[in-house]
Amino acid sequence: YRNGEAPDHLGRSAIARAALRSADRIVVPSAYLVDVLARFGLEAIPIANIIDFARFRYRERAPLGAxxxxxxxxxxxxxxxxxxxxxxxxxxxxxxxxxxxxxxxxxxxxxxxxxxxxxxxxxxxxxxxxxxxxxxxxxxxxxxxxxxxxxxxxxxxxxxxxxxxxxxxxxxxxxxxxxxxxxxxxxxxxxxxxxxxxxxxxxxxxxxxxxxxxxxxxxxxxxTYSWPRVRGEWLRVYSEVVAQPARRRAWSAPGPAV
Structure with a gap:
């Protein structure tokens, strides 16, 4: 789950909250979103985004222009x-x-x-x-x-x-x-x-x-944002999900508010 507007999105969307509760694991790219989801009783695992270092190459700005x-x-x-x-x-x-x-x-x-x-x-x-x-x-x-x-x-x-x-x-x-x-x-x-x-x-x-x-x-x-670091975290999450007993999901979209 990744959404910069997460506090408002989760606050107004019962469907989003229900969908997230039905998941075996919720993965988010930042500790910020871990905190946001916790406010709604949702436990999340932070795994950072990655960057393509072959494409985005470091260059020192000397001299520094404007x-x-x-x-x-x-x-x-x-x-x-x-x-x-x-x-x-x-x-x-x-x-x-x-x-x-x-x-x-x-x-x-x-x-x-x-x-x-x-x-x-x-x-x-x-x-x-x-x-x-x-x-x-x-x-x-x-x-x-x-x-x-x-x-x-x-x-x-x-x-x-x-x-x-x-x-x-x-x-x-x-x-x-x-x-x-x-x-x-x-x-x-x-x-x-x-x-x-x-x-x-x-x-x-x-x-x-x-x-x-x-x-x-x-x-x-x-x-923080390299694939060698993040790879192991994703493998651990998938391994945990595969190893746990299958569970029935009885989720359905909530009906209209009354």
Whole structure:
């Protein structure tokens, strides 16, 4: 089970709760979701997502440029508008800075309008990008920024870590569990574009610090999100399920509320 909106989803969906209760095991990609499911009386096992290290290759940013990347879809819950507003403050101090926005969604036109209202320069909307091309996108940039209001354990942050980009993010959902502030990246309060901008400028003003964060984050990726590590965890789960006695399932979708 993986859903950044898990608290709301499980709270409103009796079908989802019933389906999960019927499972022999529930596997989630983060400790954050373990905690969320526990609130609904559901026991889950955390097994991390994995990254393709043959595709996403680490590159040290030396020198560190000011090419900023956002890759979240353009929906309200990912609040890309916060990133755009932060970029206004960044560009006030670093006129050479650029922002590339990858992703599609219903807020595309509203975000373009916001960029015009803020008189931003060097902003590029590229739409959706095939996953096979994403490694090249990360490689072409220097700093990764996201500002979700709701999140779980975003693959985009793992990909940025693997690619050597220092990361600035809002502290939404499970994000603080995957990166400690000032150790693996920089965290800002949700919807706080001013702090987000301060963090980006701190990285740009202190490239050695940015490189230390990126290096530490890459070590986390190597330890946590590799197939050799995760493989054994999946094998253990499947072995336990196969070994246990079969049980009859009498689950059916709940009827309408009365």
């Amino acid at each position: 090419r900023i990347l956002s890759t979240r879809n353009l929906h309200d819950l990912y609040n890309v508008a916060c990133t755009v507003r932060a970029f206004r403050l960044v560009q006030d101090c670093r006129p050479d800075a650029s922002l590339t926005i990858v992703g599609g969604g219903p807020n595309h036109r509203a975000l373009q309008k916001l960029c015009r209202e803020l008189r931003l320069r060097h902003v590029l909307f590229v739409g959706r990008v095939n996953q096979d091309a994403m490694a090249g996108v990360y490689n072409a940039h220097d700093v990764y920024v996201q500002s979700p209001n709701v999140d779980n354990l975003p693959n985009s942050v793992i990909e940025a870590f693997a690619s050597g980009l220092p990361v600035v993010s809002t502290a939404a959902g499970g994000v603080p569990m995957m990166m400690r502030h000032e150790e693996h990246g920089l965290l800002a309060p949700i919807d706080d574009h001013a702090t987000l901008a301060e963090h980006v400028l701190r990285l740009l003003d202190d490239p050695p610090f940015a490189r230390r964060l990126a290096s530490a984050a890459h070590e986390v990726v190597l330890r």
